[in-house]
Amino acid sequence: MTDVDILIVGGGIYGAGTAQAAVSAGHSVLLVEQNTIASATSGNSTKLIHGGLRYLESMQMRLVY
Numbered sequence: 001m002t003d004v005d006i007l008i009v010g011g012g013i014y015g016a017g018t019a020q021a022a023v024s025a026g027h028s029v030l031l032v033e034q035n036t037i038a039s040a041t042s043g044n045s046t047k048l049i050h051g052g053l054r055y056l057e058s059m060q061m062r063l064v065y
């Protein structure tokens with residue numbers, strides 16, 4: 001058993017980002033991943049940073065918003 005401030009379940013981009021932010025803020029963090037880091041959605045996206053603007057082309061305004 002290890003004492004930590006924050007337990008993060010899942011080593012995708014959100015888990016990794018949350019862990020990085022928490023450590024930067026001075027918290028101790030334990031991140032657990034059932035497979036390997038970025039083995040799920042984050043490792044299989046198109047890796048583009050589009051901020052939703054790509055959906056303008058197809059006029060999917062709800063996604064752009």
Ligand SMILES: Cc1cc2nc3c(=O)[nH]c(=O)nc-3n(C[C@H](O)[C@H](O)[C@H](O)COP(=O)(O)OP(=O)(O)OC[C@H]3O[C@@H](n4cnc5c(N)ncnc54)[C@H](O)[C@@H]3O)c2cc1C
Binds near residue numbers: 012032
């Ligand atoms: C085809 C596709 C294309 C995409 N393209 C883009 C893009 O171009 N640009 C963009 O910004 N976004 C894109 N996205 C969206 C983006 O990839 C996802 O929103 C993001 O990767 C989700 O990250 P996540 O950390 O929430 O989930 P995940 O990356 O899925 O991470 C969740 C992790 O939790 C782990 N886990 C689950 N349950 C447990 C458990 N009980 N114990 C331990 N570990 C567990 C899983 O193994 C996994 O590693 C795309 C998504 C898809 C599917």
